[in-house]
Amino acid sequence: MFAALLTLVLVGAAFALALRCAERRLRAARAPVTADAIDALLPQTQCGQCGYGGCRPYAEALARGEADLNRCPPGGMAGVRALANLLGRAPKPIDPACGREKPPAVALIDEDVCIGCTKCIQACPVDAIVGASRLMHTVVGDLCTGCELCVPACPVDCIAMAPVEGRTPPPRPGAAARTQVAAS
Amino acid sequence: MRTFPTAGAPHLPPPTRVRGVMAAVLLALLPGIAACAGFFGPGVLVQIALACAFALGFEAMMLRLRGVPAAPFLGDLSAPVTATLYALCIPPLTPWWITLLAMAAAIVLAKHLYGGLGHNLFNPAMVGYATVLVCFPRALSEWLPPAPLATQALGFGDTLSAIFLGHLPAGLGWDTLAQATPLDTLRTLARQGATMPEIHANPVFGDFGGEGWEWIAGGYALGGLFLLWRRVIRWHVPAAVLGATVLLTVPPWLADPDVHPFPLQHLFSGGLMLAAWFVATDPVTGCTTPRGRLLFGAGVAALTLAIRRWGGYPDGVAFAVLIMNGAAPLLDRLTPPRPYGHARHG
Amino acid sequence: MRIHRFHGGMRLDLRKQAALARPIRPCPLPPQLAIPLAARADMAARAVVAPGRRVRRGEVIGRIEGAHGTTVHASTSGTVLAVEARPLADADARAGPCVVIEPDGADDEQRLPPIEDWRDAPRAALLERLRETGIVGLGGGAFPSAAKLAGAQPTLIVNGAECEPYVACDEALLRERAEEVVAGAALLAHVLGAARTFIAVEEAMPQALAALESALHAAPFEGAALAAVPTRYPEGGERQLIQALTGREVPSGGLPQDLGIVCHNVATAAAAWRAVARGEALTARIVTVTGAGVVEPGNFEVRLGTPLAWLVEQAGGYTARAARLLAGGPMTGVALPHDDVPASAATHCVLVLAEHDLRDAAPELPCIRCAECARVCPARLQPLQLLADLRADDTAEARAHALADCIECGLCAYACPSHIPLVDWFRRGKAELRAQAAARANADAARERYRAREARLAREREERLQRSAARRAELAAAQAPTPPISKDAVLAAIARGRARKRVPPPGGESGGDA
Known part of the structure; x- marks a missing residue:
């Protein structure tokens, strides 16, 4: 024992x-x-x-x-x-307190509504918005990172997030996807 | 303008399919099965039929439980291959319920609980065999003597009644009917201190393997060569198993032929030949890289010999294969081939 | 000479006899030509003609500027009807810019002056000629040839090994016009300054080999060698052919030029020779039209821009069994949803397969890890491992397993007993890798802009502080009070903007520029 x-x-x-x-x-x-x-x-x-x-x-x-x-x-x-x-740590799901994973998107300014206040220009961390005081602004789509910081900054709510075309991967290959009759 | 359905390249129909691969394996087993039936009577055929029926039953049940369409998977012939390999490992008069248990372990536990065809880590046939070997060691050591040594041949009816009812023909008991296998004999006598020439004088030994067993092993080798010729299997695993066996057994035999068996003795007895060509070559549970396959086969041979020499069982092929199955993913990871255009060390 | 082995590959049923039974036939002019301005998806030419303009054969109708510059030419004489997007021989018959020409039937041709003495001509002049005649790779890549010839290289490989089944345009060319190919090879070797030139064909092309031998005997040139490589798909692949001929491997992510080698297709060599010695622009190519789905398979000399429907008609039309239309061979070809697409410089084969020649639509089985895919893979990859990575959406692991080195030859999917569409997976995975690399580059650029902005803001803050300090000092000196800044104007503007969302405001008040 x-x-x-x-x-x-x-x-x-x-x-x-x-x-x-x-x-x-x-x-x-x-x-x-x-x-x-x-x-x-x-x-x-x-x-x-x-x-x-x-x-x-x-x-x-x-x-x-x-x-x-x-x-x-x-x-x-x-x-x-x-x-x-x-x-060298274990991966874990994204903390919902921080936000959700979303498909890639860029900001789009409704140019009819924009009052040219430049607040979004100040909010943009990567200089992706061009425009001058009292002139309509626009987002340079290629430069926008989709951070959404400009959305709350706009006093007239004229900025919306638009999904980026072509950045979503094609469907997973499989039996269903193999044969598709062309629609034309 | 004419329209056409589209699909991704390549467009030609593939020349092989899973069912064809499995059918070729079954075909290649025929010489071995025939030799088995010739030396040990019709029991092996009954066991194959029985095991196939149980395996397909469990397969259908599990596919249904998993909610997978049954038709393509029942027809892929992988369950009959598992069942046949198992049936070739057990004594021909093994009771039916042992086969039932073995197939449950093989198909339900080893195959479908791991995700079904292609996802199992361990060889189902060997899991089934090892399970019942561990649970019922006595029943699974009751081999009949091969035909040339048998005092009385069992007919088909006697075989059926022995398997299903446990009744032996009048006047026969297990003690008189059963006979130790060559590996059993070797082990027992060697432990008693007999030298190899003395042991080989025992009638259970043939020219270089066990009496009868050497022919069965030859049948398996023939089938294996067929698979090799049809490119169903690659040379790496059989070459590694057989080569490693010879490499590992020649030096001790040369050193002291009185104590260590002749290399061919190892190759042509027990399940080594079956394992080399049919079990260790199972694609699902083996290695996929060429170097990995060589290591895998060598590991099976080394572990088999170690178990034969020092282990608690006369033949350790099933355990050797299962252990190497567990090591296969690691071996694959350690032996990646160098892709085209990559530096040699990278 | 010694032929080296390359990993993997498979001997496939070649099925070239049907197309090679007849000599090359000229394809008659269709009622309308739509000449693609982009034979490659990544480079489109700018049209230099307007609708209504009369053009002659060989006249420039489109132009790409820059290092990879080339030209696009009218393939017959006629009237430009439109410059518009038309469906191309592309994966989804995606639309691309085309110059639509209505032939006038006269087919009068405009040629550049022949450079007869090209052996004495300066390299730059010959390169300029190849650019101005629109010579691009005719093996399927359609890469501008002049760009590939720009730097001097010691070894030239003229590739006549097209071992994809059915495709027979190069073999037909070699049988009938071997002397043009040999002259083209000599020309390209001269432009490149190559000391060695391999003209490679397959062992399965004895007639082509004999024709080349006699052509080379009649017009020998320094450093030329004929090589017959074993017919084992994908022997005609650039990287595999280089390994077979030289025993060396093109580095991953690199080009043959890294080994001092340039590969050109035999048809490109012939076209280059015609461009230099006769002044002909690239306006036609040889296209194999074959398969159980066409009545009279054969090789056709086709004007660029000819609709495939017209081309198939010249081959006797579709048979009743026609089930799939491919641009290219059966291993790598693109299935087209319809036949109203024009032939481009990259269209080497139009293959119409019958139902019994196609992969069945039966559901795939799970991978049984037989590793046949790895055995046949010419890139020596582990497709089964890549499949597992991609099924787990683990592109990082797939990249580590060299997914980018996949050449999409199609052998893994062909050899797979479980009939898994591996190539579809790998194409998708490679697209994903490219998207990730692009996203990474964007993120790096964003970081730079962010840093630049931070630095600028800090500088501006500093300047403001200095200014206000100076101002304060000034004011303190002047003892003048500053008026308070009113926020009312700003709030009023916000309210107006919210109230009249769709109406452009007359002009916001001060937003407070920083």
Whole structure:
């Protein structure tokens, strides 16, 4: 009885020691992840949905190990997986408190309603809106990251988000998709 | 203007299909089955029929439970292949309910609970066999003597009654009917300190394998060569299993032929030949990369020999295959081929 | 010479005899030509003619500027009816810009002056000639040839190995016009400054090989060698042919030029020679029209812009069994939803398959991991692994498994006993990878703009502070009070804007520019 208990304890202790050593060595082998490397994976919408005010601050918080990696809805699950891969953590679903993953979209200004107040220009973190005071503004679609920051900034509610055509992947191949009769 | 339906390339009909692959495997098993039936009586045929019926029954049941359309999967012949491989592993007079249990383990547990065709990690036939081998070791060691050594041949009726009712013909008991397999004999006598020449004097041994067994193994090899010729299987796994067996058994035999069996003895007894050509080559549970397949086959051979030499069972092919099944995904990961245009070390 | 092995590949049933039974026939002019301004999806020419203009054969009707510049030519004489989008021989018969010409039947041709002494002509002049005659790759890529010849390279491969089943246009060309191909090869080698030139054909083309041999004997040139490669699909693929001939692999993501090699199709070589020695622009190409779905299969010399429907009519029309129309061969060809599309420089084959030649529509089975796909893959990929990655939507893993190196040859899907449409998966996955790379580039650009903006805002803040400090100092000196800024005007503007959403306001009041 005593011998058996002792054996179990000793075996357990040996494994614990081995695991501890292994963990230390493996951790040392992994170079610390820089904020630059993390920032390179973030979508650069600068939307602040993560609660850190922008992509760079969030990357820095992740690098310090303070932030969770599921706080970036624009990056989507693909982004979470990429972060998980880089940081060596487990991926998890996007925190609903931060927002939902949405299909890519760009802001569109209703140019008939726009009063030319330039508030959206100030709100846009990536200079994707052109226009001058008292002149109608427009969003440069190719530059817009879809952060939605301009939407609440508009005093006359003339900005809407429009989904981007052609950025949704085609249907998954399969028996149903193989043979389609052309509609023409 | 004329319109046409469209579809993705390529457009030509594929030359092979799963059912064709499975049918070729069944066809290739015929020489082995014939040899088995010749040496051990019609029991093996009854077991194959029985196992196929149970396997298809369980398959249909599981497909229904999983809500999968049954027609394409019942027709793919993968269940009969599993059933036949299992039936070739067991003694011909094994009771029917053991086969039922084995098929339940094979089809329900090993195959469908892992996701069905193509998703199982472990070879269903070997799971079925190993399960009943562990649970009923005695029933699964009651082999008949091969025909040349048999004192009394069992007819078809006797076989059926033995399998289904457990009744042996009048005047016969298991003690008189059953005979140890060559591997059993080898093991028992070797433990008693007999030398190889003494052991080989035992009538259960043939020219280089077991009496009868060597012909069955030859039948499997013939079928395997057929599969190789028809390009149903690739050379890597059989070559690795057989090559590793020879490589691992020649040095000890050369060192001390009195203690260690002749290499061909290993190849031509037990289930090694069946495993080399039909079980370890199962695509679903094996490796997919060429180097992975070589390692996989070598692992099966090494583990089989280790179990034969040191393990608790006279033949360890089933366990060896199952262990290597578990290692296959890792082996695949460790042996990726270098894609065209990529650097050699990358 | 030594022929090397490439990984994978399959011997396929060639089925070329039907198309090769007759000599090349000229395809008569259709009532209307729609000449595509974009043989490649990624480069469209700008039309330089307007509707109503009379053009002659060989006249420039479209032009691409820049390093990859080339020209598009009228393929017969007639009147330009329109410059408009027409469905092209593309995956979904997507519309692309075309110049529609009504032939006048005279077919009078405008040629550039022949450069007879091209061996002494400067490279630049020859490259200019190839650009001005619109010579593009006729093997299916339609890449401007002059751009490919721009840099000097030591090795030229003239590719006559077209081992996709049914396609026989190159073999027909080699049988009948081997001397043009040899002259073209000599010309391209001269332009390239190549020391070695391989003219590669398949072992299964003995007649073509014999024709080439006698042509090369009649007009030999320095460094030329004939090579017969085994007929094993995709032997005619550029990367596989390079490996077969040189034993070297084109680096992943690289070009043959990285190995000092340039590949040109035999038809391109012949067209280049005609352009230089005769001044002919690229206005026609040889197209194989074949399959169990056409009555009289054969090879046709087709004016670019000829509708496929007209072309099939010249081949006797459709048989009752015609079930699928393909632009290209059966392994990589694009299934067209209808036949009202024009032939372009990239259209080397029009294949009409019968029902019994098609993949069945039966549902696919799960992958049984037989790895036949990996065995036949010429890119030495693990298609079954890529399939698992893509089914899990794990494009990062698929990229790590070299999805981008897939050449979409179609062998994996053909060899799969479970009939899984692997190529469809890989095309989709590659599109996804490209979209992700584009998104990544956008994000990087956004980061740059964000940083520039932050820097600008900080600078402006600093300047404002300095200004206001200066102003305060001034005011303190002047002792003048500042009037308070009224917000009323701003609020009024907001209210007006909300009330009259669709009516443009006469002009917002001060929005407070920063």
